Structures are given as C-alpha cells and as structure tokens.
Amino acid sequence: MADTPTREGPPPEVTEEQLVAMHDDPRFVDLKRRLFRFIVPATFGFLGWYLLYVLLSAYARDFMGIVLFGHINVALLLGLGQFVSTFGIAWAYSRYASRHYDDHADALHDEIVYGRED
16 A cells, blocks of 8 residues: 555555556546656757757857857857756746646545545
8 A cells, every 4th residue: 555645644545446446547647748848948949058058168169169258158148048947837837736737636636635626
C-alpha cells in the first residue's frame, strides 16, 4: 500500500485498487495530458535557449563580446537571461497549474482517496 499526503493530518491509507482505479480513470489521463501540454514545450524551449547560449559562447565569441553599453556585453545579458527565463518558466508553470490543473487534481484525489465528490 502507498501513503498519499493530504493537507490535514496524517496521510490516508491508499489501497492498490484505488491506485489502479486512479490510473485507469480518464480524468487522470486528462490531467497527465494537461501537465504535459505545459512541461514538454517549456522543457524543449528552455533547453533550446540554453543550448543556443552555450553554442554562441563556444563558437560566436565575437558576437558574444559585443559591448552594448559600459562593461555590459551580449554574453552577460544572455547569461542573465538564463536566470530570468528560469524564474519566468517557474512563474508561468505556477499560473498554468493553478488555472488548468490543481482544482481537477484535488477533486480527483478527494474522490479516489476519500470517496467523495465535491
């Protein structure tokens, strides 16, 4: 048996039948699709952006060394952009999950674990 944490008190006991029922439930499949709709494009987008930065750093040193103002060059701005995009993706995921995922996941969890529909 698996223990599933909840918001109040100790985790309830979850039976094997409940887990199988959850994985077979079309609403659970829909939840996984909703999650992948954000995660897959965000992951590929960020990896592409990161690899572009690495490749530019390795093979386009002249471009990366262009001074934009003061002591700030293209490489520094793109490097800082990595941090900004990381926080941006985290913020976007939080908004996406709260709008498209969390309520449905909580309802499915409560129905399967506690046997109640809200």
